[in-house]
Amino acid sequence: MNSAVAINQRARSAQQKAQRRRVVLDAAQAYFLEVGYEAFSMTQLAKKTGLVKGTLYLYFKTREELFLTLYEQSLIRWGQVFIARLADAMTSKAYAQSLYKTAVADGTFLPLLIRLEHVIEHNVSIPRLINSKRVFILQVGIVARSTASALNLSQAQATEVVKTMGVLLIGATRSDQGPSLNQEELPDDVQALIASFSSETLFVKNAVRIIEGIRAEGITDAERPKHASTSTT
Amino acid sequence: MNSAVAINQRARSAQQKAQRRRVVLDAAQAYFLEVGYEAFSMTQLAKKTGLVKGTLYLYFKTREELFLTLYEQSLIRWGQVFIARLADAMTSKAYAQSLYKTAVADGTFLPLLIRLEHVIEHNVSIPRLINSKRVFILQVGIVARSTASALNLSQAQATEVVKTMGVLLIGATRSDQGPSLNQEELPDDVQALIASFSSETLFVKNAVRIIEGIRAEGITDAERPKHASTSTT
DNA sequence: TTATATAACTGACCAACGGTCATTACAAGT
DNA sequence: ACTTGTAATGACCGTTGGTCAGTTATATAA
Known part of the structure; x- marks a missing residue:
């Protein structure tokens, strides 16, 4: 029990503060799920963290x-799992x-990715945004x-593939973000429409x-691959 | 001046109410832009409409x-223009x-399309949602x-193309929805990243x-087209 | 022309939100 | 034991989407 800060104690050293930030993040992750x-x-x-709203804004x-x-x-x-x-x-x-599959399995990745540009990035400091973009560049690499x-x-081709997969992923999983219409209260034509937008097939195809x-x-461009793996139906 | 309702008059007939709804919608469209x-x-x-918030909720x-x-x-x-x-x-x-180009030119289409499933549809009545899906089916057709x-x-192929274009459009125009970083306050690597996500090239390619x-x-399936128009670089 | 019933409209109200900041209280250095 | 910097607090702010009892304009009946 060297530097572990109980939740009702104050985090003073840089290490303790970092640790408290982690606690908040972990709680946030669970709460988000x-x-x-x-x-x-x-x-x-x-x-959920045992703190108070004002305190969160310190972190x-x-x-x-x-x-x-x-x-x-x-x-x-996600990158590591994939x-x-x-x-x-x-x-x-x-x-x-x-x-x-790996993207969907991670419960937070897609919901946040989808909202990145049009919500999240609009209330974030410029340096923080730059940092985030760099993390992205790194991961794409x-x-x-x-x-x-x-x-x-x-x-170069692989980089293009990865970037494009992100684009496609967002579009294809969009339908999963709709309200959960568990009931069979929908008419057939609408059900058929939703079925035709099954995100997995849409994405994979x-x-x-x-x-x-x-x-x-x-x-047609530069060197051709040694032995190309072809697609399937 | 037969059934035109001034904004300080009450809309009583179904026609007048429909007209007032139109006025609200037009104002909303302009305000949204x-x-x-x-x-x-x-x-x-x-x-903006000269009404009061409570009244909007009648419509x-x-x-x-x-x-x-x-x-x-x-x-x-958009469908008509396209x-x-x-x-x-x-x-x-x-x-x-x-x-x-037509999708981007319509200032409201993309911002609303992007938020359809994960925001808008979550606070809408089921019948209203069904109606909306039917409008969509019709337009796709x-x-x-x-x-x-x-x-x-x-x-069948054309239907698949149209549906897929919607998916791609959402993913590709995502980057346009980020905060406007008019200044050259971004470092080169981040600028290069943003440039590489130019939505038009991304979408078209x-x-x-x-x-x-x-x-x-x-x-490979059924009848082959009479004369296929090929793609370009 | 006047009375009555209807419902379009209002505006005060509510709970909840993200965010702020003067004040408080606690851990560390002396 | 005393001082001090700062982590933590909680009351507070402005604004939001949404509600609803009450008001009043108006179409219709008398």
């Missing part, structure tokens, strides 16, 4: 800076499926490197089209 | 039902560029029909890949 973005209230979070300048931090964490976490599941010479379909060997692409498109474009 | 989604306040909108059950109505309008409006600009036997690139002849695709992917898949 419970209630999601819109219902997330700073007052409630304070109660995060705004609600959105807290969310931005959660987002960065989830981005890194890379760990990549193998050499995968089909583009297997790659896309793995990307989709890391994931792209693994992607290059998994899909047998050049580094188009991811394959895009990856194969990028691969094909690459052939 | 001014301030966007987050800063849009019902009290302010009431002031729209929630703020989000108002937004949902604006969305439907913008969807229909279709009017389509020609027979276009390249997929020209098609994608036209789709992108209409646009798909024009798309089929413009891109020389089967109706991937739209072409997807359209060509769908076209290629179609050939």
Whole structure:
């Protein structure tokens, strides 16, 4: 029990403050998984940590800076999980499926990614935003490197794949963010529509089209890959 | 001056009420173009119409039902503009560029589309939501029909193209929704990142890949198109 | 023309939000 | 034991979306 700060004690050293910040972040992560973005209230979070709202603002300048931090964490976490599941010479379909599944499995990554630009980034200091973008650049680089060997692409092609997958992921999982219509209270035509927007198929099919498109474009350009792994139906 | 209701008069007949609803919607549209989604306040909108907040809630059950109505309008409006600009036997690139430009040009369509599932639909009555989905189904059908002849695709392929374009559009224009960083206060690496996410190129390139992917898949299936229009760089 | 019933409209009100800041109280240095 | 810097507090602020009992304009009946 050297530097562990009980929640009713004051965090004075830099180390203790960092630790308290962690406690808040962990509570925020759990709370976010419970209630999601819109219902997330700073007052409630304070109660969950045993602190008080004003105190939270000593550790995060705004609600959105807290969310931005959660987002960065989830981005890194997802990247590690995804890379760990990549193998050499995968089909583009297997790659896309793995990307989709790992992203969805992380309960915070997608909800935050979707709201990044049009909500979160609008209430965040410029230096904090710059930092966040750098984290992003770094992660794209890391994931792209693994992607290059998994899909047998050049580094430039792999980078393009990774960036584009992000774009597609946001669009494709959008329908999952709608209200939960558990009941069969919907008429058939609407149910059919929703079914046709099943996010997994939507993502995987188009991811394959895009990856194969990028691969094909690459052939006309520089060096051609040694042995291309082709797509599937 | 038969049934026109002055703003300080009461709307009693169904016609007059419909007309007043229109007035509110038009004011809302203009106000939305001014301030966007987050800063849009019902009290302010009431002031702009010469009414009072409570009155607005006679015409729209929630703020989000108002937004949902604006969305439907913008969807229909965009569809008309887009279709009017389509020609027979276009390249997929020209098609994608036209789709992108018309969507962006309509100032309300994209901001509302982006927030549809994860914000708007969560505070809307089920019947209202069903209605909205039906409007969507209808519009997809209409646009798909024009798309089929413009891109020389089967109706099924065209429908898939249209649906997928929506998905891609949301992902690709996400970066435009970030805070306006007019200043050159950003370091070079971050500026380069933002530049690499230029939404138009991002959208057009991937739209072409997807359209060509769908076209290629179609050939192995049923009837092949009479003369395929190929893509470009 | 006048009386009555209806419902469009109002504005005061509510709870909850994110965020601020003067004040308080506690841990560390002397 | 005393001093001091600052972590923590909680009362407070402005604003939000939404409600509703009461008011009053107006179409209709007498």
